[in-house]
Amino acid sequence: MRTGFPDFRLGSVLATSFTGTLSERRGNPVERIPTPQRLIDWLAEYGLAVDSCTTAQLELARELRESIHAAATAAAIQDALPAAAVQVINDRSAQGRAAAILTPEGERQWRLGSASRVEDALSVIAADAISIIAGERDGKLALCASPTCRAAFFDTSQSRTRRWCDMNTCGNRQKKARFNANRRKNPGSAG
Numbered sequence: 001m002r003t004g005f006p007d008f009r010l011g012s013v014l015a016t017s018f019t020g021t022l023s024e025r026r027g028n029p030v031e032r033i034p035t036p037q038r039l040i041d042w043l044a045e046y047g048l049a050v051d052s053c054t055t056a057q058l059e060l061a062r063e064l065r066e067s068i069h070a071a072a073t074a075a076a077i078q079d080a081l082p083a084a085a086v087q088v089i090n091d092r093s094a095q096g097r098a099a100a101i102l103t104p105e106g107e108r109q110w111r112l113g114s115a116s117r118v119e120d121a122l123s124v125i126a127a128d129a130i131s132i133i134a135g136e137r138d139g140k141l142a143l144c145a146s147p148t149c150r151a152a153f154f155d156t157s158q159s160r161t162r163r164w165c166d167m168n169t170c171g172n173r174q175k176k177a178r179f180n181a182n183r184r185k186n187p188g189s190a191g
């Protein structure tokens with residue numbers, strides 16, 4: 001951690017990786033975008049580079065993040081979508097200007113309306129969330145099995161039986177907990 005701030009958990013799905021910038025929501029929450037600069041760093045990881053971010057824009061980002069979390073959680077358990085969260089997602093989606101650009105190599109890039117417009121980057125994230133929650137993409141919303149996490153994640157596994165938002169953190173922790181519990185039950189059996 002070169003910066004002294006919590007590392008990012010970089011998943012392959014933009015919207016749920018964004019909600020993952022606050023982790024351990026049901027335990028001791030870890031804020032992974034604690035400063036405007038860390039939001040800039042995170043956006044750059046996802047090809048949404050902006051050159052500045054104000055505290056107000058960071059607040060806007062966190063409001064969107066919590067709204068996506070609330071709506072995705074409701075969708076995962078097939079509950080009614082919370083109206084306030086839907087409103088925020090729609091506002092952010094509508095108030096940004098970003099264009100999808102096809103590179104000569106056949107890849108998609110995002111071109112934001114202006115390099116200082118965090119709002120443009122947020123609109124891309126909001127649109128990503130909408131496509132997932134609307135069920136347009138191949139995958140299924142689910143909640144992480146870790147009791148201190150319960151993050152909504154997008155399961156794109158073939159069998160749709162993924163249990164954790166992140167194998168390297170929540171998945172590993174659960175495995176270790178089970179291993180330790182077994183060792184307590186059978187002392188001496190695991191070295």
Ligand SMILES: [Zn+2]
Pocket residue numbers: 144145146149150151164165166170
């Ligand atoms: Zn998790």
